[in-house]
Amino acid sequence: MTAPGMLHGVSLGPGDPDLITRRAWSLLTRTDAVWTYPVRSLRKESYALDIALRAGLSAPAQHQALLFPMTHDAEKLARHWLKAAETVQALLATGQDVLFLVEGDASTYASFCYLARVLRELDPAARIDVVPGVTSFNAACARLQLPLSEQDDTVAIVPAAYGIAAVEKMLDDFDTLVLMKVKPLLDDLIDLLARRGLLAHSRFIEKAGSPVERIVHDVASLKGSKVNYLSLLLVKNPGRERGELVRGCRKKTSTEIEEDENPNDE
Numbered sequence: 001m002t003a004p005g006m007l008h009g010v011s012l013g014p015g016d017p018d019l020i021t022r023r024a025w026s027l028l029t030r031t032d033a034v035w036t037y038p039v040r041s042l043r044k045e046s047y048a049l050d051i052a053l054r055a056g057l058s059a060p061a062q063h064q065a066l067l068f069p070m071t072h073d074a075e076k077l078a079r080h081w082l083k084a085a086e087t088v089q090a091l092l093a094t095g096q097d098v099l100f101l102v103e104g105d106a107s108t109y110a111s112f113c114y115l116a117r118v119l120r121e122l123d124p125a126a127r128i129d130v131v132p133g134v135t136s137f138n139a140a141c142a143r144l145q146l147p148l149s150e151q152d153d154t155v156a157i158v159p160a161a162y163g164i165a166a167v168e169k170m171l172d173d174f175d176t177l178v179l180m181k182v183k184p185l186l187d188d189l190i191d192l193l194a195r196r197g198l199l200a201h202s203r204f205i206e207k208a209g210s211p212v213e214r215i216v217h218d219v220a221s222l223k224g225s226k227v228n229y230l231s232l233l234l235v236k237n238p239g240r241e242r243g244e245l246v247r248g249c250r251k252k253t254s255t256e257i258e259e260d261e262n263p264n265d266e
Contacts, residue, residue, distance in 0.1 A: 002095040007088055007119060007126065008033075009106035010099045011133020012048055014230075016209030017055030019134045027099055027131065028057050034091050035063035036084075037101040038111040040070045047230070048101040054211075064091075066100075068111040070229075077114075085118035092126070103230075105133045109159070109180060137178045139208040140234055143215060146203065149176055152245060160185045160233070164192055171196060175242075177235040183227050190223050198235055206231035 010027055013019030020028070027033065037046040046065055053059070066084040071077060091098050106112040107130060119126050137157060141148045149155045153175040160167065160179045167189065170177055182189060182204075193199045204216040206228045216222055219233070 002093075004123075004127065005033075005092040005095055005097040007092060007116070007128045008097060008099045009102055009110075009112040009116065009128070009130045011102050011104065011106045011110075011131050012051045013134040014104050014136040014139045014208045014210070015047075015051060015213065016139070017051055019139065019209060020051070020055055021131065021133060024131050024133065025055075028052060028055075030097075030099075031060065033060065033097040033099050035059055035099050035101060036066050036088060036091075037063070038068045039065045040068065042067060046101070048103045051103060051210075052101055062096075066111075066115070068114070081114045081118045084115055085122055088115065088119060089122055089126070102133070105135045106130050107132065108135050136208050136230070137180075137232060137234070140203075140205040140232060143205060143208055143213070144203050144234065146234065146236070148178075152242075160189060164188050168192055168196070171198070171235070171237055172240065175237050175240055177233075177237065179233040179235065181229065182231055182233050183229055186225075186227060187223050189233060190220055193235065194220065197239075198237060201236040201238060203234045204231065205234070 008027055010024045011021070012024060035049075037049040039046045042065070049059065064087065066087060067080050068084065069076065069080055088098050088100070100112050100115060102110050102112045104110060112130070116128050116130075119128065137148065154173065155176045155178070156170050156174040157178040158167075158170065158180065160182045161184065164185065167177070167179065179189065190199070193202050199220050202219045204219050204222060204227075206214040207230050
């Protein structure tokens with residue numbers, strides 16, 4: 001009896017092939033594994049596959065697109081996730097390892113999360129491996145030369161689809177806000193940032209690291225324009241009022257250090 005293969009979620013980074021990790025590369029250069037990759041529509045190319053091809057790799061003889069449609073229809077999504085998982089399960093049953101190519105990081109807002117979950121529901125014994133990668137927001141911070149966080153900064157990474165009211169509330173609680181998938185709400189987000197005086201502290205980046213990467217420092221100039229789905233806003237909130245930190249979880253003052261070194265001094 002042939003032992004089933006293993007599913008590998010192979011993170012490729014956000015767009016620059018040089019950000020593919022050595023571990024991912026070693027899997028991608030295997031000749032005995034099947035490549036699978038997500039597409040939003042059967043008429044569209046796979047962004048994940050494009051990253052691998054731009055790295056100089058060639059797809060193996062056996063490779064297959066898996067459809068992960070862009071929709072909020074829960075029933076439709078579940079149907080396509082199940083179909084993708086069943087396709088992978090059938091490939092694994094032949095004893096072949098299956099690589100699922102993922103742009104960004106496989107554990108961060110990635111189609112691989114759904115694939116792995118449904119595959120486990122079909123077969124709790126399924127062997128699954130996740131190869132971590134560079135996220136779009138880490139790459140964006142590097143390209144912008146802006147730290148994601150410093151010292152005791154609080155950070156929130158959220159899809160903008162939660163809405164303007166939710167984003168505004170988070171501005172009161174976080175020093176850095178990474179807003180993912182901003183396309184549908186971009187104009188409203190720009191209005192919010194203008195109202196809060198944060199436009200000068202905001203940056204927009206689209207398809208970070210790819211040949212068509214776009215960085216915009218003047219975020220207000222984007223109002224009324226169309227942007228790609230793979231875009232984000234990085235918002236720094238320097239004027240946020242911070243609460244008290246728990247003692248022992250922050251850098252001690254010189255007086256506190258002296259007290260710790262001389263606990264019996266009265």
